[in-house]
Amino acid sequence: MKNGPDIARVAALIGDPARANILTALMAGKALTATELASEAGVTAQTASSHLKRLLDGGLLRLRGQGRHRYYSLSGPDVAATLESLMGLAAGHGHLRTRTGPKDAKLREARVCYNHLAGTRGVQMYRSMIQRELLSEAGDHVTLTDRGHGFISSFGIDLSAPTRSKAPLCLGCLDWSARETHLAGRLGRAMFAHMEDRDWITRGIGSRHVQFSALGQEMFEQWFPV
Amino acid sequence: MKNGPDIARVAALIGDPARANILTALMAGKALTATELASEAGVTAQTASSHLKRLLDGGLLRLRGQGRHRYYSLSGPDVAATLESLMGLAAGHGHLRTRTGPKDAKLREARVCYNHLAGTRGVQMYRSMIQRELLSEAGDHVTLTDRGHGFISSFGIDLSAPTRSKAPLCLGCLDWSARETHLAGRLGRAMFAHMEDRDWITRGIGSRHVQFSALGQEMFEQWFPV
DNA sequence: CCAATGCTTCGACTATGATCGAAGGATGAA
């Protein structure tokens, strides 16, 4: 009857509350064990196991077994992007899971999205880098310019390190709260990790919120002015 | 337990096969009546009615009543963008509804996506306009440059006509097949309509496929060179 | 007014799948 990709299958996969909780928890980018995800989703280990199997079969998750632990993570940035897009729809039409509170405002300001910075802070960083032509956009492809390479190495990140990852260096990711692009991809993750190492930012425990330290606040404005 | 938008609600809404068919049918951009959608979805009128009610309540659809007909359409470009994103996931993970056939190849080349041009043709048009600086990208916002305004009016579209629409003039939409951006928004729709008026393109009946005429082929290459 | 069409509501049936208890396999620690 119809042709094209089977959208219902994927959507139904995301459409269960327990599975949606699991996926949302994994948006933070860290790989989590099955039991951790069970508690995140608010179901027993058995139930979570069956959900994880389905998500795995559906290609949304990736599994790495380490000893008796099984670590699950999102299978790729495209999954994260789709989830953000769905969040945008849900938020735009006023279906917030909980009432909009101070926590939401914090999330809107800075949060982690699959290991890179999202929220107004993330958008600010992206805009700043675009404005100064450290990044350039062509179509949907974002690339690091020559000036950008210099900037990044002076920022303290070594991009020349060998990598076996085939993931794109730069990737635009649509922000559900700000409705603008922020930087994802390997570079986005590296910059996030770097700021974490320098104690500019700390992750909220059990939350996607990102807290800027006083130093971080100052440095961020200095490196990424509008 | 969790915070943020209620993603499961929206995803579950899209996750039913009948509703997914309805939404996919509406991706073509035209408003369709309840009975038309019922036949598209392959269910009876009663069933479709209940689905349409739910989609309406969920904010995914928009309703305009005309006489005894009720015309349903997608509530906005953000909905279309999310659907495309889901298609990308589904296609990427190999869940095609039907076997990949010639029809799919045609769809990949040129199709209508919420009343604007998508597929490799759509991407080509977008790239061409970006390259020649008729469009400029800043973050997620796409804007028509001064040169772009000149180009559009020589193309034969009058943008000075008064509009009560608050929809953005330019909007990037991620293509599920090409995985690049193509032009959506009011301008994207206007350009599509213009090419339709000039018989450069015709829509496939009951399909999202777009057929280029010989004239259209030639003109398209002339106006949007790579 | 009546008849026809488009659409929705109601009610009942049914199936899918979400859930958890219990049990079993796998790994690591002692």
Added chain:
DNA sequence: TTCATCCTTCGATCATAGTCGAAGCATTGG
């Protein structure tokens, strides 16, 4: 080896919601 932890599989229960037949509104046309 023995025990504990992590995780999965099996089986049974139960609720949600997708489906359609029948009936009821609403609108149009004669």
